Amino acid sequence: MSGTFVGMPAFPTAAREALGDTQLRRNLAHATRTIRDKRAKVVAEVEEWEELRLAGAGVKEAALRDLATHLETLEDSLTRAGATVHWARDAEEACAIVASVTKAQGADEVVKVKSMATQEIGLNEALEADGIAAWETDLAELIVQLGEDLPSHILVPAIHRNRAEIREIFRRRMGAVGRPAPDGLSDEPAALAGAAREHLREKFLRAKVAVSGANFAVADTGTLVVVESEGNGRMCLTLPEVLISVVGIEKVVATWADLDPMLRLLPRSSTGERMNPYTSTWSGVTPGDGPQEVHVVLLDNGRTRALADDVGRQALRCIRCSACLNVCPVYERVGGHAYGSVYPGPIGAILNPLLNGVTDPQTASLPYASTLCGACFEVCPVRIDIPSVLVDQRAAVVDSHRDDRIPKPEAVAMKGAAWTFSSARRLARAEQASGLAGRVLGRFSRTTLPGGQAAAGRLPGPAAGWTSARDLPAPPAESFRAWWLRTNGGTDGGQDGGGS
Amino acid sequence: MRVALQITCVNDAMFPDTGKAVVRLLRRLGVEVDFPAAQTCCSQPMVNTGYLDEAVPVVRAYVDAFSGYDAVVTPSGSCAGSVRHQHALVARRSGDPGLVAAVADTSPRAYELSEFLVDVLGVVDVGAYFPHRVTYHPTCHSLRMLGVGDRPQQLLENVRGIELVDLPHATECCGFGGTFALKNADTSVAMGADKARHVRDTGAEVLVAGDNSCLMHIGGMLSRQRAGVRVMHLAEILAATA
Numbered sequence: 001m002s003g004t005f006v007g008m009p010a011f012p013t014a015a016r017e018a019l020g021d022t023q024l025r026r027n028l029a030h031a032t033r034t035i036r037d038k039r040a041k042v043v044a045e046v047e048e049w050e051e052l053r054l055a056g057a058g059v060k061e062a063a064l065r066d067l068a069t070h071l072e073t074l075e076d077s078l079t080r081a082g083a084t085v086h087w088a089r090d091a092e093e094a095c096a097i098v099a100s101v102t103k104a105q106g107a108d109e110v111v112k113v114k115s116m117a118t119q120e121i122g123l124n125e126a127l128e129a130d131g132i133a134a135w136e137t138d139l140a141e142l143i144v145q146l147g148e149d150l151p152s153h154i155l156v157p158a159i160h161r162n163r164a165e166i167r168e169i170f171r172r173r174m175g176a177v178g179r180p181a182p183d184g185l186s187d188e189p190a191a192l193a194g195a196a197r198e199h200l201r202e203k204f205l206r207a208k209v210a211v212s213g214a215n216f217a218v219a220d221t222g223t224l225v226v227v228e229s230e231g232n233g234r235m236c237l238t239l240p241e242v243l244i245s246v247v248g249i250e251k252v253v254a255t256w257a258d259l260d261p262m263l264r265l266l267p268r269s270s271t272g273e274r275m276n277p278y279t280s281t282w283s284g285v286t287p288g289d290g291p292q293e294v295h296v297v298l299l300d301n302g303r304t305r306a307l308a309d310d311v312g313r314q315a316l317r318c319i320r321c322s323a324c325l326n327v328c329p330v331y332e333r334v335g336g337h338a339y340g341s342v343y344p345g346p347i348g349a350i351l352n353p354l355l356n357g358v359t360d361p362q363t364a365s366l367p368y369a370s371t372l373c374g375a376c377f378e379v380c381p382v383r384i385d386i387p388s389v390l391v392d393q394r395a396a397v398v399d400s401h402r403d404d405r406i407p408k409p410e411a412v413a414m415k416g417a418a419w420t421f422s423s424a425r426r427l428a429r430a431e432q433a434s435g436l437a438g439r440v441l442g443r444f445s446r447t448t449l450p451g452g453q454a455a456a457g458r459l460p461g462p463a464a465g466w467t468s469a470r471d472l473p474a475p476p477a478e479s480f481r482a483w484w485l486r487t488n489g490g491t492d493g494g495q496d497g498g499g500s
Numbered sequence: 501m502r503v504a505l506q507i508t509c510v511n512d513a514m515f516p517d518t519g520k521a522v523v524r525l526l527r528r529l530g531v532e533v534d535f536p537a538a539q540t541c542c543s544q545p546m547v548n549t550g551y552l553d554e555a556v557p558v559v560r561a562y563v564d565a566f567s568g569y570d571a572v573v574t575p576s577g578s579c580a581g582s583v584r585h586q587h588a589l590v591a592r593r594s595g596d597p598g599l600v601a602a603v604a605d606t607s608p609r610a611y612e613l614s615e616f617l618v619d620v621l622g623v624v625d626v627g628a629y630f631p632h633r634v635t636y637h638p639t640c641h642s643l644r645m646l647g648v649g650d651r652p653q654q655l656l657e658n659v660r661g662i663e664l665v666d667l668p669h670a671t672e673c674c675g676f677g678g679t680f681a682l683k684n685a686d687t688s689v690a691m692g693a694d695k696a697r698h699v700r701d702t703g704a705e706v707l708v709a710g711d712n713s714c715l716m717h718i719g720g721m722l723s724r725q726r727a728g729v730r731v732m733h734l735a736e737i738l739a740a741t742a
């Protein structure tokens with residue numbers, strides 16, 4: 001019943017549409033600013049934050065370096081603790097495993113803990129096709145699901161909705177899938193949360209099977225960890241008889257002690273809280289306590305592809321805190337849907353191409369959805385150098401077109417630029433030409449830039465993207481290089497040249 | 501100390517006054533700069549668009565032009581960042597150990613103007629006079645790639661007559677981003693509009709920054725809006741005298 005991202009247009013087109021959505025712009029600006037201010041405040045409280053980031057990056061890096069070994073250890077520990085471990089190469093395999101375990105219970109519904117991995121594999125849609133209803137129990141996920149909508153943020157998937165819209169969604173949709181919203185529901189946050197609680201309660205109490213992801217998987221103890229804020233996760237992880245967890249293979253850490261830096265970094269980075277409200281850990285089956293049948297689906301789905309990428313591998317350190325989304329000036333303006341994936345923002349711009357390759361034009365547009373301003377790298381708790389990976393993925397896009405029979409105009413332009421820029425003589429000649437053109441362009445323009453330089457007026461072709469909203473100075477008649485030559489570095493006559 | 505000026509391709513062709521200001525400023529401080537005529541571009545336009553192979557000959561041209569200098573000063577945080585952080589990557593891609601070694605030698609000697617003044621020359625008061633209301637935008641690459649910190653502000657604070665006002669949300673990107681400004685023109689303009697609004701809110705008559713590319717974008721917006729604000733490179737203000 002929820003939507004899918006399949007068939008999304010490339011980023012620039014999707015972004016243009018999002019930019020025109022005034023409600024979205026306001027919600028996003030407000031929400032991202034609030035979260036990022038909160039984060040900045042609580043991060044500033046931790047004197048050794050930089051050391052903590054290094055430790056966090058180190059834990060994940062060490063786990064990735066020896067991933068195969070850690071995964072085997074994890075499988076052993078889990079099996080010894082009474083869990084059943086499944087390996088899923090891709091989304092289809094993972095969904096089939098979850099469906100078959102659910103059906104084996106004779107169940108036709110599952111309750112879900114918020115999980116990026118299950119969204120990534122399109123689990124809800126796959127289960128629905130198999131006659132199994134999957135109920136999201138996280139408040140924001142519930143809003144997205146009931147609204148037949150798509151998530152637009154990793155942590156706050158309904159960030160694009162406001163409370164009036166949420167009330168409407170609850171009033172119109174809750175009744176069709178369970179307990180309806182109470183009469184006279186107001187748009188007060190507490191009332192909305194109350195309605196969700198009532199609606200979900202019957203599902204928690206009824207469901208035999210729960211599905212979760214995991215924030216971390218500890219290899220040596222066979223422990224899965226779920227970090228959440230609402231307690232809905234705790235309900236799913238303890239009430240049903242059967243628990244299925246879909247876990248990306250990059251979630252593994254070697255030891256229980258490794259959780260220490262991670263659990264300190266995560267809440268401050270994601271929700272701006274000092275400590276996480278509900279941290280659930282479980283190691284297989286505990287007789288007489290909680291689910292008595294525990295399944296763990298270890299998911300690849302492109303992760304080994306990313307692992308094989310020297311530069312891009314670091315993206316697998318990501319702990320999905322979403323700090324990079326909240327500081328991203330591009331994300332703040334276009335929101336999550338424009339990225340066409342459950343992983344939006346800066347991390348999505350690198351993770352999607354790393355997991356899936358860049359053959360699809362939509363995915364290939366993502367590494368370019370950034371100004372490379374570096375704000376993401378600055379806040380990332382596991383120090384993923386997102387700008388460098390973005391550049392590297394751009395190179396992957398370019399390289400994938402190197403054998404095209406008809407090169408793109410950009411490729412031709414770049415080759416031309418490389419030719420010009422590899423010789424100062426050629427560059428000087430090009431500048432002379434642009435100076436001449438500048439004189440002509442300047443004459444057509446009726447605009448003078450503040451400060452006196454002539455503007456180029458509105459230009460055709462690719463430059464129109466610039467001049468449609470921004471004035472562009474006309475190239476001056478004399479380049480710096482030519483001036484230096486003519487005046488001997490400003491020592492003959494026109495000393496300072498500078499002026500204006 | 502042999503000091504070379506790396507003018508950057510954008511300044512060379514579009515904003516020669518910035519380079520002239522650097523020359524004038526450094527000369528006043530007793531530093532004679534060379535302008536190696538063989539220089540072209542730092543290669544950033546190719547690298548940041550993903551054309552790494554195309555960047556190789558450009559990086560080669562850089563090391564040919566600038567090897568042998570004790571310091572290379574450039575009026576651009578972005579180009580200094582490219583030299584310091586991307587040249588090694590391009591050299592590795594070339595597979596040429598000679599280029600890798602050459603880059604290891606030239607890259608660390610690249611300085612953005614404010615770094616050169618404060619760290620190498622050890623001056624924060626350059627004897628400038630500029631009696632105007634000014635606000636400063638710290639460009640992303642100078643701030644986060646190079647870490648110039650508050651060096652530009654230190655230099656500006658010591659300018660006589662200047663009325664320096666804080667820019668709200670100063671550290672937010674202006675939306676230029678090189679080819680981003682064309683590939684994602686709509687988003688770029690949306691970001692630029694917010695930056696221009698913050699600039700206007702200061703009531704400044706001059707917006708100053710250490711990079712003409714970002715200024716071309718913000719200034720282009722301000723000019724289109726007839727905002728009555730002009731943009732100037734840091735070098736131009738520091739070079740100004742009574």
Ligand code: SF4
Nearest residue numbers: 318319321322324380
């Ligand atoms: S990339 Fe870093 S900042 Fe972004 S979600 Fe992942 S861990 Fe958080």
